[in-house]
Amino acid sequence: MSTGQKEAAPRKALEQINNYITAKTIESVKRELGIDRIIKLAGNENTNGYSPKVKEAIRLSLEGLSYYPDMNCTILREKLSKLHGVEEEQLIFGNGSFELISIIAQTYLEEGDESIIAEPSFGWYKNVTWQMxxxxxxxxxxxxxxxxxxxxxxxxxxxxxxxxxxxxxxxxTILTEKELREFLQELPSGIILVLDEAYVDYVMEEGYPDSVSLLKSYQNVILLRTFSKAYGLASFRIGYGIASKQVVLQLNKVRLPINTNALAQTAAAASLEDREFYRYVLQSNKEGLKLYYKTLTELGLEFVPSNCNFILFNTGLDGDTVTGEYYKKGILIRSGKEFGLPTWVRISIGTREENELVLETLKEILRRQA
Ligand SMILES: Cc1ncc(COP(=O)(O)O)c(C=O)c1O
Structure with a gap:
């Protein structure tokens, strides 16, 4: 709609930013395709859901929701401080780790500074750099x-x-503790190293860093964790950072005073109490990956062994076409094109039934395109 008024100019820095590509929601695809069952494997969420203990905790916490939430995240802070063996002041909470990534950029990046990103990787690092x-x-x-x-x-x-x-x-893929320590030893001081460990829970390969211990020697390292993956709380929006007290003090200057809601705090704290569900999720993921490895090997398709709840593989076909074929069946996956890998796709690991369906569909697509 044009009102005839001159458009207000946004900050110059925003000119190069395109809107962030997000995965479609299940509801929007249901409407579009008119199908009831949509299987979403495009956003690396946990299709096993979340712990029943979370449901109960939320039910009990509904009463207090007309008040602002605990701005200090006291209970969750205490639990995580014990879990990781860090001081409470070394923790910062965010509306998902997405928000923490923004906070880090706002705290440290001046115009003209450089931020290094090894790509393909999570896209938000780039946006927040440009924003600044x-x-x-x-x-x-x-x-x-x-x-x-x-x-x-x-x-x-x-x-x-x-x-x-x-x-x-x-x-x-992962970097090992040895590789990271060697890198950190030579890293010039005054540079922030962010280790985004959103998928840390799923790591199976040997040598993964005890990253919390790195904080003892390196005060410019920031670790990022999330409850959106293994704990299945993606919609609650809660993640956290662990860093030196000095760094957290600076990050808190930018953080909105009330940035994590009460339900998210309650859900996160309750989810930490259910180790059985946590182990079940990891086991289910491990079995899912095994099925993918077996099937992809049989099909002669190249894949990257994964330490996460998704797998990246080369279909040998156009990634957008394959994604489109899945879409018609109500299965949402991610084309590798956006990662600069045009014939690859990235698929989140689902339940056993979902994984089997995805792999059967893959065989069908390959047969049809042959
Ligand atoms: C590497 C990585 N970091 C951060 C996030 C953001 O997670 P959240 O904001 O849900 O904590 C994601 C989400 O997929 C991710 O893949």
Missing amino acids: GAKVVSLPLKNHKVDLEIIRENITDRTKIIWICNPNNPTG
């Missing part, structure tokens, strides 16, 4: 893995943040 008028230094992976060597070579005196997603989304 800083420069994205995009570096390639090596064999689908973050290449610390090339990162080291590209550090300049303008480098302010290095974003490392470990394990990496969308490839599922």
Whole structure:
């Protein structure tokens, strides 16, 4: 609609930003396709749901919702401080780790600063860098893995943040403790290293870092965790960061005073109490991955062994076409095109029944396209 008024100019820094591509919701696809059953495997959510203990805790907490939530996240803070063996002041909570990524950029990036991202990776690092008028230094992976060597070579005196997603989304690969420690030893001081560990719970490969212990020696490291994946609380919106007290003090200057809602805090705290459900989720994921490895090997398709709740593989066909074929059946997956891998797809691991259906459908698609 045009009112004839001149459009107000947004900040210059925003000119290069396209709208963030988000996965479609189940409801919107139901409406569009007129199908009742939609299987969403495009956003790496937990299709096993969340712990029954969460449901009960939420039911009991409904009374207090006309009040503002606990701005300090006291109960959750106490639990996580014990779980990780860190001081309570080393924790910061966010409306998902998405928000924490924004907070980090707002705290540290000046116009013209550089932020290093090994790509393909989680897309939000790039957006927040641009929002601040800083420069994205995009570096390639090596064999689908973050290449610390090339990162080291590209550090300049303008480098302010290095974003490392470990394990990496969308490839599922990890950096080991040894590799990270060697890198940190040579990292010039004054650079923030963000280790986004959204998928930490799913890691199976040997050598994954005890990242909390890195904080003892390196005060500019920030760890990011989320309740959206293994705990299945994606819709509640809650994640947290662990860092030195000094860093958390700075991050808190930018954070909205009330950024995590009461239900999210209650759900997160309750989910930590149910280790049985947590183990079930991890076991289900492990079995799902095993089925993918077996089937993809039989089909002769290249894949990246995953430490996450998704798998990236090469269909040998156009990734958008494959994604479109799945879509017609009400199965939502992610095309590799947006990651610069045009013949690949990324599919979240679902329940056994969902995984079997996805793989049967894959065989059908391959037969039809042959
Ligand atoms: C690597 C990574 N970091 C952060 C997030 C954001 O998670 P949330 O905001 O739900 O905590 C995601 C979501 O998929 C992710 O893949």
